[in-house]
Amino acid sequence: MGNLYGDNGGVVQEHQQNSDFVNYCNKMQGNLVADMSNCGSGDLRARKNGFKANETEAKPVNGCLKNCSTNSTTCQQAKGKVCPNSSQALLTPAKKLKELAEEHTTKTSFEEVPLHTACLTYLGFYLLMILGYINQLLFVPKVAKEENRDGYVTLYDAFESFYSRYVYRRVRDCWNRPICSVPGDEVTLKDRVTKDYGWSFQFTGTETRCLNLGSYNYLGFADAKGPCAEKSEKTAREMGLAMTSSRVELGTTQLHLDLEQLTARYLGVEDAIVFGMGFATNALNLPSLISPGCLVLSDEKNHASIILGLRLSGATTKVFKHNNMRDLERVLRHNVVHGNPKAGGKPWKKILILVEGVFSMEGSIVRLPEIIALKKKYKAYLYLDEAHSIGAMGPNGGGAVDYFGVDPNDVDILMGTFTKSFGSAGGYIAGSKRLIDYLRTNSHAHCYASSMSPPIAQQIYTSMSMIMGLDGTDTGRQKINQLARNTRYFRRRLAQMGVITYGHEDSPVVPMLVYLFSKIGAVVRTLTTRHIAVVGVGFPATPIMEGRIRYCLSAAHTKEQLDYALDVIDEISDTLGLKYSRKPREPNPIEY
Amino acid sequence: MLQNIIDFCNYWWFRYLMVTELYMVEKWERVTIHVIFAVLFCLFWYFNYSVLLSFTGNILGITPISTIIDQQGSKIA
Ligand SMILES: Cc1ncc(COP(=O)(O)O)c(C=O)c1O
Numbered sequence: 001m002g003n004l005y006g007d008n009g010g011v012v013q014e015h016q017q018n019s020d021f022v023n024y025c026n027k028m029q030g031n032l033v034a035d036m037s038n039c040g041s042g043d044l045r046a047r048k049n050g051f052k053a054n055e056t057e058a059k060p061v062n063g064c065l066k067n068c069s070t071n072s073t074t075c076q077q078a079k080g081k082v083c084p085n086s087s088q089a090l091l092t093p094a095k096k097l098k099e100l101a102e103e104h105t106t107k108t109s110f111e112e113v114p115l116h117t118a119c120l121t122y123l124g125f126y127l128l129m130i131l132g133y134i135n136q137l138l139f140v141p142k143v144a145k146e147e148n149r150d151g152y153v154t155l156y157d158a159f160e161s162f163y164s165r166y167v168y169r170r171v172r173d174c175w176n177r178p179i180c181s182v183p184g185d186e187v188t189l190k191d192r193v194t195k196d197y198g199w200s201f202q203f204t205g206t207e208t209r210c211l212n213l214g215s216y217n218y219l220g221f222a223d224a225k226g227p228c229a230e231k232s233e234k235t236a237r238e239m240g241l242a243m244t245s246s247r248v249e250l251g252t253t254q255l256h257l258d259l260e261q262l263t264a265r266y267l268g269v270e271d272a273i274v275f276g277m278g279f280a281t282n283a284l285n286l287p288s289l290i291s292p293g294c295l296v297l298s299d300e301k302n303h304a305s306i307i308l309g310l311r312l313s314g315a316t317t318k319v320f321k322h323n324n325m326r327d328l329e330r331v332l333r334h335n336v337v338h339g340n341p342k343a344g345g346k347p348w349k350k351i352l353i354l355v356e357g358v359f360s361m362e363g364s365i366v367r368l369p370e371i372i373a374l375k376k377k378y379k380a381y382l383y384l385d386e387a388h389s390i391g392a393m394g395p396n397g398g399g400a401v402d403y404f405g406v407d408p409n410d411v412d413i414l415m416g417t418f419t420k421s422f423g424s425a426g427g428y429i430a431g432s433k434r435l436i437d438y439l440r441t442n443s444h445a446h447c448y449a450s451s452m453s454p455p456i457a458q459q460i461y462t463s464m465s466m467i468m469g470l471d472g473t474d475t476g477r478q479k480i481n482q483l484a485r486n487t488r489y490f491r492r493r494l495a496q497m498g499v500i501t502y503g504h505e506d507s508p509v510v511p512m513l514v515y516l517f518s519k520i521g522a523v524v525r526t527l528t529t530r531h532i533a534v535v536g537v538g539f540p541a542t543p544i545m546e547g548r549i550r551y552c553l554s555a556a557h558t559k560e561q562l563d564y565a566l567d568v569i570d571e572i573s574d575t576l577g578l579k580y581s582r583k584p585r586e587p588n589p590i591e592y
Numbered sequence: 593m594l595q596n597i598i599d600f601c602n603y604w605w606f607r608y609l610m611v612t613e614l615y616m617v618e619k620w621e622r623v624t625i626h627v628i629f630a631v632l633f634c635l636f637w638y639f640n641y642s643v644l645l646s647f648t649g650n651i652l653g654i655t656p657i658s659t660i661i662d663q664q665g666s667k668i669a
Contacts, residue, residue: 124613131621170616197618518615577607 100369100404101325108323108364108504109495113515113545114580121515121545128517132166141165141199163539171521172198174536180207182224185556187212187533210533211561213551216360218392218508219479220556221423221463227471228423228462235458243451251451259457262464263428267398268408271437272430274460275445276452278387278417279305281427284445287313288438289383289413295335295348297328297380299366301359306385310354316340322362325370328353332378351380357389357400357416361542361550363503363511365393368404372411383413391421392508397467397480403506421467424459426452479555483508486553486562489592493566496586498579502548510551511537512569514578520547522576530568559592 113121149155168175173194181188189208192201215222223229235255245251256274263272275281286309290296294315298306301322310317318335321327332351339345353375355366366384375382386399394402399416401408408414413435417427429439440446467476487508494501500513514520520536527534538547553562573579609615614622649655 120611124611127625128613128617131617131625134624135621516611516613518610518613521616522610575603576610 097370097373101367104365104367104370104504107506110362110364110502111500111513111581111583113500113513114582117515117580118545121547124516124518125544128167132162135166136162160540167517167539169198171517171524171536173201174521174524177533183212183215183217183222184220184224185212185217185554185558185561186210187215189528189533208528208531210528210531211557211565212533212554213565214533214535215554216388216420216552217423217554217556218388218421218483218552219397219423219463219467219476220554221421221459221466221479223423227466228459231462232455232458236455239454241455242453245451246446246448247451248447253454255454255457255461256452259452259461259464260428262461262468264430266464266468267401267414267430269414269430270433271435272428273436273439273443273446274418274426274428274452274457275443276426276449276456277445278419278425278427280445280449281415281417281429282306282385283309283312284449285415285429285439285443286310286383288442288444289313290315290350290352292316293340293343293349295340295351296354297331297335297351298354299323299356299359301362301364302354302356303360303385303387306354306356315352316342316348322359323364323367325367325374328371329374332374332380336378351378352383353380354383355385357384357386358393358507358509359503360388360509361511361537361548363501363507363509363550365389365403365504365507366400368400368406368411372406376410381412382410383415384411386414386416387427388420388509390416391467391480392483393506395480397421397476418456418460422460422463424463425456426460483553483555485592486555486557486559489559489590490551490553490562490566492586492590493562494569495581495583496590497566497570497573498581498585499569499573500581508553510553511548512551512578513546513548513580514576515545515547515580517547519576519578520549523549523572523578526572526576527568530572532565532568 173192178190178192179187180190187210189210191204191206191208193204194201221228239253239255243251243253247256260272260274263274264270275285282303282305286306290310290313292314294313296310296313296315296317298310298317298319299322300319318331320331332353335348335351339347353371355371357368358365368384371382374380384400386401389403390399391397393399396402398408399414401411401414408430409432412431414430415427416430418424419426429436462471465471466473467480469476484506487506487510491501491505491510494510494512502511502513503509514523514536517538520538524534524536535550535552536547537550542548551565606615609622612625614625617625
């Protein structure tokens, strides 16, 4: 709530590049590293805090240089590609880091909002506020009156409830839409109408079958049929639906143990622990890892579960600008040098860097190799939330760690959820055996929360084995490839249309900026009439200025489905005026 | 032809409502806002006409044409 305007800061000073164009140039040169000066420099601008600024931070990691020389030969063989041998990233030489920073800059795009749109967005927001106040003055809504409370202060009274009554309520039909089918490649929406401008809804009894571009079903494992569903059904028949006990009491079965082992193997670390809920994995484990007197450096776009966990822990939190290594290093260095001001400048108990693999609202990917280098330089711990990246990123579906080919042991705490790519529920934490043993004795989510339901665990187990290819087929690999291809295709087609999308070109979360509340409403409504279900995101999940439509791609989508969606999006972005982008557009048709 | 013009106007009216966020408000609120807009416009206009115009005229030493006409009129009479 507090940072109505402040949030843009981190985004605005990110970089604006035409990634397609740069890639195209790179291919021409047969060189993986973007050489900016050769690529039509007139159109390509590196922002102040873009890669130029990062050059300074790509200093060699102290003490690492020696090791590098022994290992650099393997890296040179791999030349620019991410080495399949993950141990090399541990010894990343300075030059490599610089290349990585440049690569990140070319692949990530945060185009700035045109000035007139920014002004109009604020103007519109003020208009809505004025209307809200007039409305509230003239007609006090029933919900705003708290009855039979003489002598009490009001229980619900905040800007938030004003906001949800007079801004959100007007386009409320675009959210909380009940569905009545599996959220696979298609989803069935239950139709409803409102006769009083969003205060209440009535079901019409009809249904709409829509193409599903909204669910986090990255690998398409959310399915009511197929091997996963069958095995889960079998497990449910054998073991029931609930363990009705916590893990440390009578809630652990062989299935849970197997799942933990498989997860550890999948991630390439020593051990793992699983929990029944992803949100709680963050919110309840962070307090057992950190305490008052510790310092946490948290990315400004981190998920609510992380923020809640940090507040619960009582540790001091410093927020750094989204994916901005320079800012992170500045905060890190300052705190390593000056220590904890409350303790008279004594060193912090621990310093923890907290980032996500793929940011679910920005569609950006963490700059993992650079963060690992920083973390080693300043001896801080790293907690990586792979909720959206696990399964969806990397050649083997191993998340951001796999995508960058870094050593998973370099990340001290690997966290992730099973709700997305695995089509199930729950979360995990993986890392060294000592870490997991510590959590087994200290974690609230392990000791006090009920253990994971067996069919849920079975679904994860089956889907994970499929991704790893343990079922003897290459279904998993095909899904990973399909997702990567869908992502590239969809993002490039959107860029060609001229709409503004945020994030990294390989991230399956694709936010399309529409800025205004009305446009969020209009886009979601229009797309629903064209049988496409998408999610609109506005304040408070994003800064007020940056309303957006979020598409989530899935391996379940076929090219035909995406083509249909893209054609419709193209059409409506003309009629609704969504083509804000001023970047040069790719003139040639885009290949799938 | 007429239909085309109506369609064109409707479309841009819709776009106008969209960028001002008036697309998603109730009808009476839309009317209220437009009335407020109109009142503001009139106030500005009146202010500009009565205050700003004579003020700038004074500063720049320009005699407003209406005064000249008045003077001429009085001479003739
Ligand atoms: C980064 C991140 N962490 C944690 C969670 C919570 O996971 P779950 O939905 O499984 O509770 C989410 C969910 O959206 C998330 O995006």
